[in-house]
Amino acid sequence: xxxxxxxxxxxxxxxxxxxxxxxxxxxxxxxxxxxxxxxxxxxxxxxxxxxxxxxxxxxxxxxxxxxxxxxxxxxxxxxxxxxxxxxxxxxxxxxxxxxxxxxxxxxxxxxxxxxxxxxxxxxxxxxxxxxxxxxxxxxxxxxxxxxxxxxxxxxxxxxxxxxxxxxxxxxxxxxxxxxxxxxxxxxxxxxxxxxxxxxxxxxxxxxxxxxxxxxxxxxxxxxxxxxxxxxxxxxxxxxxxxxxxxxxxxxxxxxxxxxxxxxxxxxxxxxxxxxxxxxxxxxxxxxxxxxxxxxxxxxxxxxxxxxxxxxxxxxxxxxxxxxxxxxxxxxxxxxxxxxxxxxxxxxxxxxxxxxxxxxxxxxxxxxxxxxxxxxxxxxxxxxxx
Numbered sequence: 077x078x079x080x081x082x083x084x085x086x087x088x089x090x091x092x093x094x095x096x097x098x099x100x101x102x103x104x105x106x107x108x109x110x111x112x113x114x115x116x117x118x119x120x121x122x123x124x125x126x127x128x129x130x131x132x133x134x135x136x137x138x139x140x141x142x143x144x145x146x147x148x149x150x151x152x153x154x155x156x157x158x159x160x161x162x163x164x165x166x167x168x169x170x171x172x173x174x175x176x177x178x179x180x181x182x183x184x185x186x187x188x189x190x191x192x193x194x195x196x197x198x199x200x201x202x203x204x205x206x207x208x209x210x211x212x213x214x215x216x217x218x219x220x221x222x223x224x225x226x227x228x229x230x231x232x233x234x235x236x237x238x239x240x241x242x243x244x245x246x247x248x249x250x251x252x253x254x255x256x257x258x259x260x261x262x263x264x265x266x267x268x269x270x271x272x273x274x275x276x277x278x279x280x281x282x283x284x285x286x287x288x289x290x291x292x293x294x295x296x297x298x299x300x301x302x303x304x305x306x307x308x309x310x311x312x313x314x315x316x317x318x319x320x321x322x323x324x325x326x327x328x329x330x331x332x333x334x335x336x337x338x339x340x341x342x343x344x345x346x347x348x349x350x351x352x353x354x355x356x357x358x359x360x361x362x363x364x365x366x367x368x369x370x371x372x373x374x375x376x377x378x379x380x381x382x383x384x385x386x387x388x389x390x391x392x393x394x395x396x397x398x399x400x401x402x403x404x405x406x407x408x409x410x411x412x413x414x415x416x417x418x419x420x421x422x423x424x425x426x427x428x429x430x431x432x433x434x435x436x437x438x439x440x441x442x443x444x445x446x447x448x449x450x451x452x453x454x455x456x457x458x459x460x461x
Contacts (some may be wrong), residue, residue, distance in 0.1 A: 132273025137280035140173050140324065144281045170281040187350075237288055317413055321441040324412035325360050330403055332356040332396065336369060339392040343385055345376050355418035357392075359400065366397045366431055413444040 105112050216363025333356025340348035355369025370393045377386030406417025427439030
């Protein structure tokens, strides 16, 4: 007996089989959800470990791309009459960018070494003597305090507290020392990945036009025209938002570096300019940069032998950080990404609470991108009415 062939029944059968398989996979996933999540986490962790030099290279190339463009334009202007080979269109700009970075690092290192080594009190030996005298002063203060408390009959009451505090500090120091071993290992791996990322970034910068052309060709080949156009437009807009955010952050860094350097110089803190530059540019990481600047300024003030300088430095750093958080960041960064200052502050607070430092770094551009897509969705809905 010949069974009649029906194409519709075959299509329905495939749908039923696919649905049963999907239900079975979802059921197995739900029953073993913890194992599945651990497996996904394992895959992602190992992927990012293996791909970290590539990711770092992409980030570095993206940050250095405007500088490479600037140098390349200047190079092309100087060699406008000469015919530049097509395979070296970005080579000169990339090479000059890396030379500029190396020169900045070299000059900064020489200035720092010269600054540390200048003057009797500024030598490394003098710096060590200041630390030694500070430690001796604290030790003498503790001894005098102990004698005074003993004379007043109070020492017996606080002795147990001091012993417990000492034991707690010892345990804490042990835990920190054990943790530092792991941190040092990770830091060594991070340095290697960063160096490899810098090398990879060189080739990304040099071959940027070729890479973009190939990626665009792949998108044109494999994506439908409508999706391809929307995706390219969205990527261009995202690039504008991120580049605007980076410009805003660098502007904020320059402003803060200048303000901190001037303030600490007025207080007569040593290495004021160096501390200002480090604090200003570490301020790109919200709150983390503020802590670095505060610790550097106050520590240098304490080691100067005049504790009042440390107090002035602490007040100056706290005031400047408040000015930066309330006025400079919302104004400079917010305008570059077209966000209201209140939205910038809220996005930093929420992202910091949910995702920590990494979330705070990406909070503003991510919110700006969400705003862009939301406004486009609203415009489409309005035009459809």
